[in-house]
Amino acid sequence: MxxxxxxxxxxxxxxxxxxxxxxxxxxxxxxxxxxxxxxxxxxxxxxxxxxxxxxxxxxxxxxxxxxxxxxxxxxxxxxxxxxxxxxxxxxxxxxxxxxxxxxxxxxSAQERRYLFRVLVRRAPATHQAGLVWQVKKPLNIDLMREGASHLIGEHDFTTFRSTICQAQTPVKTLDRLEMKEVPVSGGVEVHFDVRARSFLHNQVRSIVGTLERVGAGSFAPDDVRKIRDARERTACGPVSPPHGLYLSHVTYKTDPFAQSTLGQQ
Structure with missing residues (x-):
C-alpha cells in the first residue's frame, strides 16, 4: 500500500x-x-x-x-x-x-455544537423556508431558559432519546443550552446553542420541541425536570423538525484549521 x-x-x-x-x-x-x-x-x-x-x-x-x-x-x-x-x-x-x-x-472531537433556529412570526417564512422551524404564537424565552436549566449537566436523557438510538447509555453531559432572540422582519428568531461531547439520536430536536411547549405555555418550566426524570419517551414534548437544526462547530484539542490559508487563495 x-x-x-x-x-x-x-x-x-x-x-x-x-x-x-x-x-x-x-x-x-x-x-x-x-x-x-x-x-x-x-x-x-x-x-x-x-x-x-x-x-x-x-x-x-x-x-x-x-x-x-x-x-x-x-x-x-x-x-x-x-x-x-x-x-x-x-x-x-x-x-x-x-x-x-x-x-x-x-x-479526536472533544465537543459538538448545534444551532437550532425557530422563527416566531405570523407571516409565512420566505427566505428562511426550509432553514427554520416556524411557530406562529409568541414564546416566553425566560420560561424556556428556566426549563432548560433542568437539562444542564449529566443526566439520564432517555426521555429525549429516539427509540432507535443505538448509543450504549442514555447518560450524557450537556455542557451548554442557551437561547437568544434575534429580531427579524415581522417577528424574531430564537437561536438555541447546544453543546456536548456527544449526543443521543434526536436529543437536540426533542429538547427544543419540549422547550417550545414551555415557551408556548403548555408546560411549566419545572415540568421539564419531571419530564427528564420520567425516563420515558412518551413524556417528551413533540420532536422539532430537522430543517431547523445545524451542526455548527466541532471542537478539537488543537484546531486543525487554525493555520489554514485556504481562504487566502
Missing amino acids: PAMQRYALKIEYHGAPFVGWQRQIGLASVQGAIEDALAKIEPRVHNIAAAGRTDAGVHGLAQVAHCDMERDWTPFRLSEAINYHLKPLPVAIVDCVAVDDDFHARF
Whole structure:
C-alpha cells in the first residue's frame, strides 16, 4: 500500500436533498456525495469519517470529516477538485488542511455544537423556508431558559432519546443550552446553542420541541425536570423538525484549521 496523506475537511451542506450524513445504498447522502467526488479524483473506494452523523434534513455549517489520499495534494487543489465534482449538490468543502495520521474527525472531537433556529412570526417564512422551524404564537424565552436549566449537566436523557438510538447509555453531559432572540422582519428568531461531547439520536430536536411547549405555555418550566426524570419517551414534548437544526462547530484539542490559508487563495 502506498503512503497516504490524511486531510481534514470542513463541510457545509443543506440537508434537504439527503437522507442524512451516513452513506446508504441507493439513497442520496452527504457522505456518499463526497466519496463519489473523491472517487472521480482518485478512482478507488473511499471511506471518509465524520465528527457527527446528522439525520435526514439536518444542515451542516461546519461538519468535519477526514479522508486519506494517495496523491500529495495541496489543500487548495484538493478542495477545489472535490467542490468541482460535487456540483450541483448543495455541499461544499469550505476548508481543507493536511493533518497527522492520528487525527480522527470523530474520535479526536472533544465537543459538538448545534444551532437550532425557530422563527416566531405570523407571516409565512420566505427566505428562511426550509432553514427554520416556524411557530406562529409568541414564546416566553425566560420560561424556556428556566426549563432548560433542568437539562444542564449529566443526566439520564432517555426521555429525549429516539427509540432507535443505538448509543450504549442514555447518560450524557450537556455542557451548554442557551437561547437568544434575534429580531427579524415581522417577528424574531430564537437561536438555541447546544453543546456536548456527544449526543443521543434526536436529543437536540426533542429538547427544543419540549422547550417550545414551555415557551408556548403548555408546560411549566419545572415540568421539564419531571419530564427528564420520567425516563420515558412518551413524556417528551413533540420532536422539532430537522430543517431547523445545524451542526455548527466541532471542537478539537488543537484546531486543525487554525493555520489554514485556504481562504487566502
